[in-house]
Amino acid sequence: MTVVLSILVALGIFFVVGLASRAGLRSLAPAHHKPTYRDMPLTASFGLAVIVFYIAVAILAPVVAPYGEGEVTGAQFLPWGAPNYLGTDKLGRDMLTRLIYGARNTVGIAFVTTALAFMVGSFLGIWAALVGGWLDQWLSRFVDALMAIPALIFSLLLLTIFGTSVLTLVLVIAAVDSTRVYRLARSVAQGIVMMDYIEAARLRGEGAWRLIRREILPNAMAPLVAEFGLRFCFVFLAISALSFLGLGIKPPTADWGSMVRENATLITFGDVTPLLPAGAIALLTVAVNFVVDWQLHRASGLKE
Amino acid sequence: MTEIWRMISQRLLLGVLTLFIISVVIFGATELLPGDLARELLGQSATPETLAALREQLGLNESAPVRYWNWLTGVMQGDFGMSMATKMPISELVGTRLGNTLFLAFYAAALAVPFSLLLGVLAALWRNSIFDRASNALALTAISFPEFFVAYILILWLSQSGLFPSMVRITDTTSMGERLYMAFLPALTLTLVVTAHMMRMTRAAIINLLASPYIEMARLKGMSPMRVVLRHAVPNALSPIINVVALNLAYLITGVVVVEVVFVYPGLGQLMIDAVSNRDIAVVQAIALIFAAAYVLLNLLADVLSTITNPRLMHRK
Numbered sequence: 347m348t349v350v351l352s353i354l355v356a357l358g359i360f361f362v363v364g365l366a367s368r369a370g371l372r373s374l375a376p377a378h379h380k381p382t383y384r385d386m387p388l389t390a391s392f393g394l395a396v397i398v399f400y401i402a403v404a405i406l407a408p409v410v411a412p413y414g415e416g417e418v419t420g421a422q423f424l425p426w427g428a429p430n431y432l433g434t435d436k437l438g439r440d441m442l443t444r445l446i447y448g449a450r451n452t453v454g455i456a457f458v459t460t461a462l463a464f465m466v467g468s469f470l471g472i473w474a475a476l477v478g479g480w481l482d483q484w485l486s487r488f489v490d491a492l493m494a495i496p497a498l499i500f501s502l503l504l505l506t507i508f509g510t511s512v513l514t515l516v517l518v519i520a521a522v523d524s525t526r527v528y529r530l531a532r533s534v535a536q537g538i539v540m541m542d543y544i545e546a547a548r549l550r551g552e553g554a555w556r557l558i559r560r561e562i563l564p565n566a567m568a569p570l571v572a573e574f575g576l577r578f579c580f581v582f583l584a585i586s587a588l589s590f591l592g593l594g595i596k597p598p599t600a601d602w603g604s605m606v607r608e609n610a611t612l613i614t615f616g617d618v619t620p621l622l623p624a625g626a627i628a629l630l631t632v633a634v635n636f637v638v639d640w641q642l643h644r645a646s647g648l649k650e
Numbered sequence: 651m652t653e654i655w656r657m658i659s660q661r662l663l664l665g666v667l668t669l670f671i672i673s674v675v676i677f678g679a680t681e682l683l684p685g686d687l688a689r690e691l692l693g694q695s696a697t698p699e700t701l702a703a704l705r706e707q708l709g710l711n712e713s714a715p716v717r718y719w720n721w722l723t724g725v726m727q728g729d730f731g732m733s734m735a736t737k738m739p740i741s742e743l744v745g746t747r748l749g750n751t752l753f754l755a756f757y758a759a760a761l762a763v764p765f766s767l768l769l770g771v772l773a774a775l776w777r778n779s780i781f782d783r784a785s786n787a788l789a790l791t792a793i794s795f796p797e798f799f800v801a802y803i804l805i806l807w808l809s810q811s812g813l814f815p816s817m818v819r820i821t822d823t824t825s826m827g828e829r830l831y832m833a834f835l836p837a838l839t840l841t842l843v844v845t846a847h848m849m850r851m852t853r854a855a856i857i858n859l860l861a862s863p864y865i866e867m868a869r870l871k872g873m874s875p876m877r878v879v880l881r882h883a884v885p886n887a888l889s890p891i892i893n894v895v896a897l898n899l900a901y902l903i904t905g906v907v908v909v910e911v912v913f914v915y916p917g918l919g920q921l922m923i924d925a926v927s928n929r930d931i932a933v934v935q936a937i938a939l940i941f942a943a944a945y946v947l948l949n950l951l952a953d954v955l956s957t958i959t960n961p962r963l964m965h966r967k
Contacts, residue, residue: 349807389787491671496904499922499941506926506934507680509690583796587908590798591923606798610912613802616810624799631794639790 364388367395386640393636400630404449413443416598423612426619433619435609441619447600448623453630455516455595456582462520463581464574467527472558472566474528475535486532489525497522498584502593510593519584523577530573534566568645575638579631586627602627658954665950672942673725676935677718691929707734721935730936735928740936743921748940750820751910751917754833755902758840762902763895766845770852770891775879777857786853789846797905801839801912808835818915836913840905844898851894855887889956896952900945 368391371383383391403410412429413419417439424434432441474482492500504518538544539562547561588594589603597604602623609620683690688704705711709720724731730740773782792800809816818832859865860883868878907919914920918937925933 389790491668491675494668494672494946495675495938495942496900496945498904498907499938502907502922502926503676503679503934503938506929506931507683507687507690509929510927579794583794586796587798590796591908591911591926593923593926603796606802610802613805614816616806618806621799621802621806624796624802628791628795628799631796632791635790635794 360392361388363395364392367391382644389636390640393633393640396629396633397637400449400453400633403446404453407446407450411443411446413440415443415447415600417443419443423609432622435605436611441622444600444605445602445623445626448602448605448626451595451599452586452589452602452627453582455512456578456585459516459520459585460523460574460578460581462516463523463527463577464570466520467524468531468563468566468570469558470524471528471531472535472562473554475532475539476554476557476562482532485528489528492522492525493529497526497580498587501584501588505588505593510596512595512599515585515588515594519581519588523581523584527573527577531566531570534569535562538562538565572638572642572645575634575641579634579638582627582631654958657957661950661953665946668946669943672946673722673939674718676938676942677721678714680931681714687931725936725939731932733925733930733933735925735930735933740933743933744918744936744940747916747918747921750915751903751906751919753829754836754840754906754910754915754917755899757830757833757837758844758902759899761837762841762844762848762898765841766848767852767891769845770849771856771879771884773849773853774856774860774883775875777853782853785849789850792842792846795843797839797843797908798912800842801836801909804835804839805912816913818913820916833915836906836909836915839909839912840902843905844902848891848894848898852887852891855890855894856883859883859886885959888959892956892959893952896948896955900948903941903944903948 365388368383368386368388371386371391371394372380375383412431418437419440420430420434420438422434422436422438424430424438426433430440430442432445435441435444470485474485495503501518501522504521505514508514508518544557544561547557552561585594586603589601590607592604592607594603595601597608605623606620612620680687687708688701688710689696692700692704709717712720721731728741730744732738733740733743736743769785773785776782805816808814814835815832816835818836820829820832824832856879860879865878865882868882869875873881906915906917907922909915910917910919911923918940922934922937924930925937
């Protein structure tokens with residue numbers, strides 16, 4: 347019964363948020379963009395609203411959070427109720443506060459990691475496609491070898507060797523994911539470097555760096571942006587999984603993955619509190635996936 | 651027939667080559683450290699004596715190619731070396747746990763593959779209906795969930811009411827029926843995680859074909875939509891479907907890591923996580939190699955199977 351009820355409530359919230367966000371976007375958007383938002387599916391407008399909400403919470407964390415990030419505010423494992431609206435964790439820290447700071451830490455770290463993976467992966471990928479020859483061969487075979495090992499397993503291996511800290515976590519995940527970005531960037535760029543305008547730019551005497559930045563990158567943007575959204579989801583889930591396994595972001599830094607791990611014992615008593623940080627991770631990835639799905643559908647020009 | 655065997659042996663050779671490269675990467679990764687492994691493990695304050703002792707124990711005094719050769723020949727004979735943390739031979743640690751992990755992965759696959767193929771075919775058959783839209787949105791949602799979220803929801807829902815145990819205790823004497831019962835929740839978690847992707851790809855592969863002229867011909871003959879999809883579309887969509895199934899089975903093998911930790915399942919994944927936190931590098935290398943080998947094997951199998959379903963692939967010019 348409660349399951350059915352909670353699904354209905356979730357669906358209701360989904361429709362209200364989706365409709366409100368679509369209406370808001372339509373009235374705010376400049377005139378020539380209005381048609382884009384009119385045909386927007388509800389899933390996409392819901393996703394956009396959720397992403398904006400997460401960014402706002404992450405930026406405003408110290409303002410909206412009732413307590414400090416590591417502040418002990420009461421007894422351990424307090425139930426829900428004022429002044430700790432979502433109870434406390436095993437050290438007596440306020441759950442709501444830590445959830446809010448988690449938006450800043452977890453999402454921030456995942457974003458930095460994805461950006462790093464993208465800078466390295468797309469630069470090398472486009473460069474390999476542009477130069478070709480033995481450089482392309484060596485880089486591609488090297489990336490193939492790395493990609494033959496499952497991502498999570500390879501990250502675990504690298505974390506064993508370099509030790510577990512936030513910095514190594516970011517570098518390791520960025521390195522592993524940049525191989526996937528490299529593949530896409532290279533295949534996209536290969537289609538572009540055959541174009542006549544690249545030939546013309548080469549004849550003008552443009553260098554490799556300028557060719558990549560001014561000629562190839564602007565034309566490779568659409569698939570790369572969609573890939574950025576998907577890649578962010580993978581990175582975000584990977585970091586959360588590693589933190590959940592105790593190998594990622596460490597306490598006292600508030601982080602959703604490790605919050606689930608710390609409070610997991612509550613589940614066996616029928617308390618849903620540990621599901622909140624896990625749900626926060628799930629909601630953001632769902633939102634990003636919805637928006638990316640819409641963008642891909644739009645870019646492919648499909649009108650079913 | 652001989653051509654199939656030739657192709658299989660070709661792919662097998664390629665697979666062995668890939669595995670060799672992977673073993674070099676897995677072993678060589680320790681060489682990336684600025685100092686050496688002994689200094690990294692003991693920290694800056696270690697005395698020269700303890701450092702020398704650990705180097706001796708790890709065999710670091712020999713050159714890297716020699717150590718790699720010793721390791722590789724050991725692995726070939728089933729000897730992965732000693733675990734530093736537990737002082738036990740790794741092959742002993744890995745032995746029964748590998749069986750448990752494979753059991754869980756096959757269990758999940760046995761649930762997930764028929765389920766997702768059925769859903770995919772139905773979604774393609776009733777495309778753009780409520781069923782299609784709902785299953786599509788649900789699939790997108792399920793792909794985005796972290797494994798532990800799905801696992802804890804299932805525990806809260808199915809284990810709180812006492813239907814299924816939330817912890818798996820498997821010993822040598824556990825009977826098959828009990829195993830299936832106890833491993834149900836972890837298997838169901840993995841099923842939910844991989845079903846979405848397989849279902850979406852099955853749907854896409856079938857819908858891609860539905861625009862072909864021969865499908866239109868079949869429809870004009872007055873065939874029922876169900877028969878058109880099952881008799882004409884599915885056989886030609888098999889190759890992409892097999893590939894995505896294999897990809898997801900390979901994902902299952904690594905996905906077990908998180909699920910095993912949630913359900914305290916005595917498998918390879920949990921052993922690996924313990925080894926990573928103890929920085930027991932020999933164990934991590936051994937398990938990484940096993941997982942990577944399974945990954946390569948599954949991809950190989952998919953390659954061979956999809957070629958067999960589409961004979962044109964064998965006579966490429």
